Amino acid sequence: MSEEIFSELRDAVLFFDDEKARALAVKALEMGIDPVMTLEEGLAKPLREVGDRFETGEAFITELIASAQAMEAGAKVLNEEITRRGVNRKSVGKFLIGTVEGDIHSIGKNIVATMLTAAGFEVIDLGTDIPTWTFVEKVKEYEPDILGLSALMTTTMVKQKEILGALRDIGLRSKVKVIVGGAPVTEAWVKEIGADAIGFDAGSAVQVTLRLMEGS
Amino acid sequence: MVKNKPALKLLSENGCDVKSNIVRMPSGLVEEALSKVPSSFKLYSREGKQAYTVGGDNVIYNPGSAAIFFLDGETEEMRRATAEDFRDLVRLTDALPHIHAQSTAMVPADVPEDISDLYRLYLILKNSTKPIVTGAFTIEGLIDMKNMLEAVVGGPEELAEKPRAIFDCCPSSPLMWSDVTCQNLLDCAEHGIPAEIIPAPQMGATSPVSIAGTIVEANAEFLSGLVISQLANPGSVVIYGGSPSAFDMRYLTARLGAVESVMAACASAQMGKSYGVPTHGYLGLSDSKAVDGQSSFESGMGILLAAMSGVNIVSGPGMQASENCQSLEKLVIDNEYCGTAYRLIKGITVDDTTLAAELISKVGPGGHFLAEKHTRENLRKERFMPTDVLDRLSPDAWTKAGSKDTMQRARERAKKLLKEHTPEALPKASEERLETVFKKILTRRRVTANQLPVL
Structure with a gap:
């Protein structure tokens, strides 16, 4: 029975059907199927497949995002139940993410957050236009394994440097790995500001993050 | 959304529907703003000696901004831009005849x-x-930059009367003002x-995939800015700008050199013209990382079509890697294309x-025109005279001259101009005032002189 639901959920993710994903998630709960398993098998797995196809150039970002949204629609229902039951989804690691101050772009950050969720991370999304000091405070509060800093513009990416400086000043830098992302960000920039890694796009961000986790 | x-x-006091930070403007207010904004204005050189009309079909090229990278002409490596690189770009721009304005083109x-x-x-x-x-x-x-300009020109009245600089104010697509x-x-x-x-x-990505839909959205963003500016001070100068790009669905990059981006920038400027507002476009840049065939084609396409569309301020020459990198060599080559476009x-003439x-x-029959007075008298009127950056040699002469490609020739010209210009x-008086203001700014921002690069 559960296999059938998983297969239908998979179709909902692959064919961008938010409503169907949500309805199937509700149905799975009604049938008494384990929500953690439904999330993994029915939603996260197919999204990872779309992510792989994006990496090889078979799928475009517009498809990846639409699939991610379908996954999120279903995941919302399942996560509510998971929280209600007080069980924990097995987490690969804790990831704190946000877009730096002065920058209100969110698309790149959101897709990375969803892909990381699909890869098994517990993701805490601070949103956009986040002041440097808020990042520092939240690192203290949540103690994430990895901090992700997004910046789309050449004029705001300097904030990534500022945040790394602030983490160093307060003695938190060694406690968290930092991955930076955004259109203007490069390997050289990562070196210059002393970050740990760069996520070029949604797919590579996940791989790089997993690698960082192995290293930690 | 206005943050x-x-x-x-200001918007709520003037009849806009404001719910938290979402603003809906009555069409009458937009029309009123359009009736107040000047259709053209004069932009002046530093000492106010030369005036450039920004409006009509006049075209002024300036280097694209703001790049964080610089293509090192010696190593052909793309690296972070320094203050020295930027100073060189400024001096080169000062020397190039078809680039009529400067721009703060790099972030050192x-x-x-x-x-x-x-x-x-x-x-x-x-x-x-x-x-x-x-x-x-x-x-x-x-405000600090305004104070610096005022110091150089001699005061706020002079600066307001004869503006020396245009300031970019960019909404965040879709439909937001930070x-x-x-x-x-x-x-x-x-x-x-x-x-x-x-x-x-x-x-x-941040606008419809269709060019028409993108123009509708960008137009709404412009008009919202226009209303804000005209409410703050009726009659203030606003330029209808555009930097549309085709978001690449495979590599997630903003393609400024794509034909759709060029079409959208030119069409956007035509919207501005239909409103009778001075126009701007990011045109003449390329997505290529090297100075090569792609960079020349994409930049040339933008530069020529910008001129044909009568875009008033064209930001792009020198810029590549979308909006990320400036190159002295590319600027020198683009200068030739700008000259070509003016021609x-x-x-x-008929x-x-x-x-x-x-x-x-x-x-x-059988005669020649070389010795004719008509040829001598009309040559310079009829012809755009490129420099040796554009190869015009015979095959033999080209081989003898070292078989140099465009990049090599451009590098030589850039070096020569920087050395000779x-x-x-x-x-003196302007400099003293500028230094005083600049020192005050540094003190207030707690920047010491030894934190600045030595040039």
Whole structure:
């Protein structure tokens, strides 16, 4: 029975059907199927497949995002139940993410957050236009394994440097790995500001993050 | 969505429907703003000697901004831009005949972030007389930069009467004004500084994938900025700008060199023209990382079509890797394309002299035109004279001259110009005032002289 639901959920993710994903998630709960398993098998797995196809150039970002949204629609229902039951989804690691101050772009950050969720991370999304000091405070509060800093513009990416400086000043830098992302960000920039890694796009961000986790 | 309190207050007091920070404007208010905004204005050189009309079908090219990378001409490596690279770019721009305005085209890595916007303006004011296209990174940045300009020209009245610089104020697509850029827009209006409103939609990502839909969205962004500026100060100068790009669905990059981006930028400017507002476009740049065939084609396409569309301020020459990298060599090559574009829009003059019917019968069958007075008299009127950056040699001569490609020739010209061209020095009194203001800014921002690069 559960296999059938998983297969239908998979179709909902692959064919961008938010409503169907949500309805199937509700149905799975009604049938008494384990929500953690439904999330993994029915939603996260197919999204990872779309992510792989994006990496090889078979799928475009517009498809990846639409699939991610379908996954999120279903995941919302399942996560509510998971929280209600007080069980924990097995987490690969804790990831704190946000877009730096002065920058209100969110698309790149959101897709990375969803892909990381699909890869098994517990993701805490601070949103956009986040002041440097808020990042520092939240690192203290949540103690994430990895901090992700997004910046789309050449004029705001300097904030990534500022945040790394602030983490160093307060003695938190060694406690968290930092991955930076955004259109203007490069390997050289990562070196210059002393970050740990760069996520070029949604797919590579996940791989790089997993690698960082192995290293930690 | 407007994330700036003073603007929200202004909009709500003037009949807009404001719910939290979402603003809906009555069409009458937009029409009123359009009736007040000037259709053209004059932009002046540093000492106010030369005036450039921004409006009509006049075209002014300036280097694209703001790149964080610089293509090192010696190593052909793309690396972070330094203040010295930027100073070289400013001096080169000062020397190039078809690039009529400067721009704060790079973000130098060796300057403290707090002052990197205004330090670029400082370098331009010291190294060039050409008018300036610029922008601030913060709210205070714009005021400091205004003070620096006032110091150079001799006071706020002179600056408001004869503007030397245009400031970019960019909405965030789709349909948002951040606090900083919106305040910049308000401050420009208050102080009589021309503001360039530049929507930068990435088609398919932050605007519809269709060109028409992108123009609808960018137009709404422009009009919202226009209303804010005209409410703050009726009659203040606003430029209809555009930096549309085709968002690449495979590599997630903003393609500024894509044909759709060029079409959208030109069409956007035509919207501006239909409203009778001066126009701007990011055109003449390329997505290529090297100075090569792709960079030449994409930039040439943008430069020519910008001229044919009569875009008033064209930001792009020198820029590649989308909007990320500046190159002296590319700027030198693009300068030739800009010259070519000016020739193109001059068109074909048709009158008795140019038709030259009498001359043709006088020279007759088998004769030649080389020694004719008509040739000598009309050569310079008819022809755009490129420099040796554009190869015109015979195959033999080209081989003997070292078989150099465009990049090599451009590198040589850039070096030669930088060595031989001395920009006109800032008049003594202006320089003293600028230094005083600049020192005050540094003190207030707690930047010491030893944190600045030695140039």
